[in-house]
Amino acid sequence: MALEPVKPGVYRLPVVGRMITLIVLREEEICPRNALWSLFSFEAARVALGAESYRWRQDDHLPILETIYQRYCQTGIPMSYTFEDFLHDYALEMLERLTPEERLRGLSPEELLRGLSPEELLRGLSPEELLRGLPLEERLRGLSDAELDRIEALLAHRKSGQH
Numbered sequence: 001m002a003l004e005p006v007k008p009g010v011y012r013l014p015v016v017g018r019m020i021t022l023i024v025l026r027e028e029e030i031c032p033r034n035a036l037w038s039l040f041s042f043e044a045a046r047v048a049l050g051a052e053s054y055r056w057r058q059d060d061h062l063p064i065l066e067t068i069y070q071r072y073c074q075t076g077i078p079m080s081y082t083f084e085d086f087l088h089d090y091a092l093e094m095l096e097r098l099t100p101e102e103r104l105r106g107l108s109p110e111e112l113l114r115g116l117s118p119e120e121l122l123r124g125l126s127p128e129e130l131l132r133g134l135p136l137e138e139r140l141r142g143l144s145d146a147e148l149d150r151i152e153a154l155l156a157h158r159k160s161g162q163h
Contacts, residue, residue: 039068051086062090 003011009027013020025041028034030049038050047068095103104112113121122130131139140148 052089 003013003022005011006021008029009024011022011024013022023037025037025046026043028037028041030038030046032053035050035052035054038046039054041047041050140151143151
């Protein structure tokens with residue numbers, strides 16, 4: 001029985017009247033069309049490349065990749081590109097497909113506002129909205145004596161009935 005080379009990493013072997021195809025993963029060409037084979041190659045660099053390149057046709061295939069990664073960890077093969085790295089990259093890729101509303105879903109008001117400057121937080125609010133609910137003392141705090149005198153004059157003018 002002799003192996004018949006078909007292409008790099010692929011051989012045919014006649015066994016009991018049938019032809020069996022044998023794939024030697026470490027000999028397979030490294031390219032996107034072989035990404036799935038790379039996941040099973042037991043070579044950290046190839047597995048990382050396969051994880052980055054393979055496009056799952058169904059979302060429920062993610063547990064398969066996790067199982068492969070866990071097997072690598074059990075056998076002691078070092079993986080520079082961890083499963084956590086893959087999940088992070090995968091989440092970022094999926095995030096780009098979401099609408100802004102979907103991206104924000106589940107965030108608390110504090111999380112939504114984190115990172116905004118005071119100016120950005122107040123943009124679009126009218127003076128009345130900004131002052132609503134503040135005690136009078138708070139509204140007047142920070143005004144100069146000249147501004148307070150001007151308010152006093154306006155109030156006196158208003159009380160006298162002269163608008």
